[in-house]
Amino acid sequence: MNTTPPSFDSTYFRAALGRFPTGVTVITAAAEGMAPVGLTVSSFNSVSLDPPLVVWSLSRRSSSLKTLEQCERYVIHVLSSEQMSVSQRFASGTAAERFNGMPMTHAPNGSPKLDLQCAAWFECANHRRYEEGDHIIFIGAVEHCARTESLPLVYHAGGYDLTPAGVGK
Numbered sequence: 001m002n003t004t005p006p007s008f009d010s011t012y013f014r015a016a017l018g019r020f021p022t023g024v025t026v027i028t029a030a031a032e033g034m035a036p037v038g039l040t041v042s043s044f045n046s047v048s049l050d051p052p053l054v055v056w057s058l059s060r061r062s063s064s065l066k067t068l069e070q071c072e073r074y075v076i077h078v079l080s081s082e083q084m085s086v087s088q089r090f091a092s093g094t095a096a097e098r099f100n101g102m103p104m105t106h107a108p109n110g111s112p113k114l115d116l117q118c119a120a121w122f123e124c125a126n127h128r129r130y131e132e133g134d135h136i137i138f139i140g141a142v143e144h145c146a147r148t149e150s151l152p153l154v155y156h157a158g159g160y161d162l163t164p165a166g167v168g169k
């Protein structure tokens with residue numbers, strides 16, 4: 001492994017990464033004997049069509065880490081352009097505050113699911129995890145998914161400036 005220190009600092013690295021626009025998801029899960037968790041995640045991407053696999057990464061500092069390591073499955077909600085407030089809600093506060101007043105239902109295999117019109121959602125089995133740096137990489141095996149015609153929420157350079165018109169309508 002190359003241990004030479006990089007010629008850039010982590011703030012600059014983060015700003016450079018921010019030039020890569022992404023969609024925004026909220027991931028919800030529950031493990032036996034634990035309260036449900038949910039958090040905003042933009043590191044989501046596709047891995048494989050056959051078998052259907054997706055990837056996302058979680059900070060080791062996440063308060064949801066234990067539940068997400070132990071849960072059997074989770075739901076990844078791709079937020080629509082009108083759900084900026086949902087992205088902000090699941091990126092701050094406590095788990096109880098995030099779910100307070102939030103309409104909830106269950107995905108077909110029982111995972112807690114936001115009862116909102118998202119752009120898409122995926123119910124995933126918690127297939128594999130890899131420790132890398134300050135994050136844990138999660139591979140989800142997709143069991144169910146659905147999509148709508150809603151435009152996506154777009155995250156770029158620490159904000160939502162590239163989100164299609166429709167935010168706040």
Ligand SMILES: Cc1cc2nc3c(=O)[nH]c(=O)nc-3n(C[C@H](O)[C@H](O)[C@H](O)COP(=O)(O)O)c2cc1C
Nearest residue numbers: 039040041042043057058059062063064091092155
């Ligand atoms: C747009 C956006 C994308 C984010 N993406 C990620 C991500 O991919 N992985 C991650 O660990 N945190 C991500 N975060 C930060 C978490 O949502 C935030 O730290 C949250 O408070 C973590 O909650 P927890 O500690 O209860 O798990 C993102 C935040 C925002 C606003």
